[in-house]
Amino acid sequence: MGVEPIKAMEHAIGILGLQVLIASLCVTPLRTYARINLFKFRRALGLIAFFYIVLHLLVWLLLDVRIPSQIIADLYKRPYITIGMAGLLLLIPLAITSNRYSIRKLGANWRRLHWLVYPAVALGGIHFVILRKGWQLEPLLYLTVIGVLLLIRVPMARVIPSRARHT
Template sequence: MSLKDRLAQPVNQTLRRIPSWPLYIVGAIPPVWLFVAGLTGGLGVDPVKAMEHQMGEWALWLIIASLCVTPARRYLGINLIKFRRAIGLLAFFYVLFHFLIWLVLDVQIVSQILADIAKRPYVTVGFAAFLLLIPLAATSNNWSVRKLGPGWRKLHQMVYAAAILGALHFIMLVKGFQLEPYIYMAAILGLLALRLPDWLKRRRR
């Protein structure tokens, strides 16, 4: 047994005893807290914008966390696969809440919403990322895995494009140069780069 496996073995033994369903309960707490804080004046002078921004940023955190699962297994020997579905679904619902806050609480006017999607590049990019995540969330179940077969894995590789578009949306959204969104983009590109050896190996085969 390699040193990596010896170090990872106790971690994996512990992880096997932890079910994935509590993640959904834990993941429901931040949006509820954010909504209550918005109602009680805890989010400053513009609570809608604060909720909108925070939900989008949390969604990026979760997307990045889902991208960490494969490199963690390959390079560290830590198996988080059984948690990836919950992380991915929570990321989708956070993006959905981010979108609904913008749609229902911020813009509100249907014609303005359509105009923003068509004419504002950062909105177009963010909306494209949201659309890419819809089929991934809809097929995040055992029935879809069996029904789609090898195509399921290819379909879910769209998360790579959605992650890049999400970070690009953040970069385009902020005013002036801010380091934070570029850190997210660098993290996403770095995690995708770690997949290149496996991709090149499959190409050679």
């Protein structure tokens, strides 16, 4: 992990969380455009991403900053931390309701609730871009991929309900 293990862990776990979250967003377009069905892995991907992102937060809280006053100040004074934290908060209801009982209980509202993953992943991508010095290529690539995955859902969202109406 090099000579600065805390930052190395914080970054590696954060990127891993973002990658798995992005992977979970690939499931639907893969089925729509490539006819590859990975639906049975989608919940696992979402939960693994959530797990990594919580771990990322814990490294930041318990190993990196540790000073409560500074943590609180960072949360409202540092946009990249505010944004990252907002993304994580949006994922909490999704993690809690990722079980069969909730899906049954919430019905159509479950799908609506889980649209929160879109702003969450966008916030994660922005968090990554603005925590770096200058405009760096790697986080911008992640943000681009996220943008593409969100944009291709716009036509899907239009097509799928109309199809549903016809059948």
